[in-house]
Amino acid sequence: MRPIRFIAERVDVELPYESRPSKKPAAPVAFVWRGERYAVTELLSEWRDYGRRGKMERNMRPEHAARAEQTGSWGVGRQYHRVRTDAGRIFDLYYDRAPRSATDRAGAWYLFRELEESEATGE
Numbered sequence: 001m002r003p004i005r006f007i008a009e010r011v012d013v014e015l016p017y018e019s020r021p022s023k024k025p026a027a028p029v030a031f032v033w034r035g036e037r038y039a040v041t042e043l044l045s046e047w048r049d050y051g052r053r054g055k056m057e058r059n060m061r062p063e064h065a066a067r068a069e070q071t072g073s074w075g076v077g078r079q080y081h082r083v084r085t086d087a088g089r090i091f092d093l094y095y096d097r098a099p100r101s102a103t104d105r106a107g108a109w110y111l112f113r114e115l116e117e118s119e120a121t122g123e
Helices: 054-058 062-071
Strands: 002-010 012-014 030-033 036-049 078-085 090-096 108-116
Touching: 030 108
Parallel strands: none
Antiparallel strands: 002 108, 012 030, 030 036, 036 078, 078 090, 090 108
């Protein structure tokens, strides 16, 4: 896979069910970007980055920070999903676990980038 376009825009998503904890949501079954709905037909991969950055990097003891980087801590990190849509396009989306405000403590979904499969390797 190679990136063909960086997007970095907030999107609305449809999740397969609501029973999972909101800080570790399942991969979306669809998302809306610039008014167009994209149905997800395949989850290609997923990964997490719970690393602390900036001021947050220094607000924990090293032994606690090491564990938090593996399991996550409240409001820190991102959960990534690489998906193929019904039109055959491939996108990376992520859920940013940071709260938007004191009154809206949920994170937000972002469309990170669009990718293309490499013809040489089939990735």
